[in-house]
Amino acid sequence: MRKPFIAANWKMNKTAGETRAFLDEFLPLVRDVQDVDIVIAPPFTSLPAAAALIKGSNVLLSAQDIFYEDKGAYTGEISPVMLTDVGCTQVIIGHSERRQYFKESDEIVNKKIKAARKHNLDVIFCIGEALEEREAGKTFDVLKREVEEGLKDVPSDSIVVAYEPVWAIGTGKTATTGQAQEAHKYIRERLSALYGGAAQDIRILYGGSVTPENIDSLMDCADVDGALVGGASLKAGSFARIVKFNCK
16 A cells, blocks of 8 residues: 655745744644655755754655755755755655756756665656647657656665646646546556566656645545645645545
């Protein structure tokens, strides 16, 4: 049985002060949750503030990105050493916004994953198709390429895959449960081709306009093991409801 995994990706939102205010409200709401892995990914500047408040709690800390070198002349980049130093145990890699706006290739994503694992950071590995790719019937082609290239020579342990249909991110559009399950099932098949039976233990998250209103139906899908939540994770009550999916 795969343990559900619910992660908040705040993107470029929340100052350190706003992060403290969120966690002051959020942590008591989920204090008793033991059967879900809860992760928050604040912006880099808020990581130390978050780390101090979640210490000893049931919430894990993730960064939103990483660079593939430990140190050097890479202005503006953040190394895996720096992330572990501030208390991160997780990192998001390959998010569609990184691929779209910063032109990150599958090769770069693969290098980042290897750098993260070298420093024992667990990886939330993002994949997904754009609207034009879905409409052209290329969804499975895109997912196959991103899985195979992104996870090339990467062991299966400590990897969580996040399927995020690009056309559903921040748009208010959500894949139907049928579309989500179909994509997740295909991803698990590709993971099985890479890892054999170990693929059954890899958690696959859905990301794309996840809300308190649709989380229950998404989590009812056989191959949906959690969610990577954007806008709905910015309010403590909203994200707590998502963490407590199917709790009536």
